[in-house]
Amino acid sequence: MIITKLKDIDEIYEMIKPYSKILIAGCDGCCQPPRSINEAKILGQMLELKSKMNGKNLTWKAITVLRQCDDRIAGTTVRPYIDEYEAIVSLACGLGVSMLNRIFEDTLTFPAQDSMFGASENHGDNLYEQYCDTCGECLLGETAGICPVASCAKGLHNGPCGGQVDGFCEVGGYKYPCAWIQIYERLKKFNRLDLFNKFRPPKDYRLMTSPGHLELIQEYTNAIEEEEVEK
């Protein structure tokens, strides 16, 4: 899931100020905390109020999309409304905002949220945690399942650094654990310090460079479907 944070209402208002009719699109996908139809309605009310305070009338409609990051789903859901509104405010993560902008080339979609990180839901510690940074070269087999790319503040491959104190990291005021001490302790538990001692050479950051591209599995591409229709 993608962890998101609602932007300040003033910042959202500044983005939509030039428009008087906006569509607010929630997302029922993986965005956390949830930003669905209710959140879209609340945002609409807040923006309407804000507009009134600035002597403006704002017309808005709230909808929600099953997953804004899927072009078919997002396209089908949003298309019936698109001609009625001047702009869209998306309550999805950056993936959804980008997708709506790509599908609806003649309408600007603005983000209502800041996207933070891809997270796992750790109920035990009551935390959303970033266990993976999608770096393109998985090291978890050498690090007892704890990712130094995502979980070490410096992304070190051969840690720990001198900034850990009693297993806590200098970044964030020694509140969060040092990933490399966790790795050390877990490898030690399994008698696998050989993996800790191993030197990991410089990483190939081309594997992590954005923008990322990967072709959809062929069976599902439009091209193949069209070919079949022709036959």
Added chain:
Amino acid sequence: MGNRPAFSNLMKEIKTGKFLFTGELEPTKMVDISEIIHSAEAMKEYVVAANVTDGPQGMAYVNSLIPSYLVQEKVGLETVYQMTVRDRNRIALFGDILAAACVGIKNVLALTGDHSALGDNPGAKPVFDLDSTQFVYLLSKMIDENTDVYGNEIETGKVEMNVAIAANPNASPREAEILKVGRKVAVGADYIQTQTAFDIDDAKDFIKELSRYNCPILLGLFPLKNYGIASYFDKYIPGVSVPKDLLKSLKSAKKSIKDKKERNKKVDEINLEFFVPFIREIKKSTPAAGIHCMAVHYERLFEPLLKDFR
């Protein structure tokens, strides 16, 4: 010790087995570095080389290469060019090492660096393309094989440098630190300069454990110029705690002695009482190659502190 020749005077001195001292210079937000030059002149007689720090605590300071060069040029004191991987990717590290080699720098201390979030430009994008171990690997490639990490050759001249690494005697759990140092030594470190130690037993144990790698060790010590520095160190430097008695004596000197000269005299006495026996014990009962004395802005202590060891 590996097969790399001793390129620097410091490395040559270490190989003689003589107990030696290195100092530390901390250039900050400055264009006029005459203060650094003066400090270097003041310590020249007592140390074999001086480290030049690279934006400690994540601060935006003058690049350490130019002060490293100028101290060698103007003062004739060899420097240990400190480099962190915080602000440079492998291309910039490679380029800076070539530049350092161009101007005759013979020692480099490969560091991770304090995170930029801790410094005075906290929103900066931290680099960490390589970690400090991978930086040692790059240095080994450059020095021993005359290439970058991809095998692209250095066209003219050779990088003749000795590689220092850091180790933290205050780190806990210690085994992780010891193993990490071993990993770094294996990829090509020539000697170790440690973070500051205040506990003699801890320091002795640490040196003993590190000595398995046969990599010369310079134990870091940090004389405390005044109570303010001591309490700052105690509170804000990761993992370092200044002994309570030392803090107490410095505090009482600050409170009770109004005359600055008299107060300085007392502070010097307190430091000498603590550090002279400390150094003596390290020299006598450990295989340490010497002391890395981080008496930044406190050069007057070098003479009384080191006179018995020269």
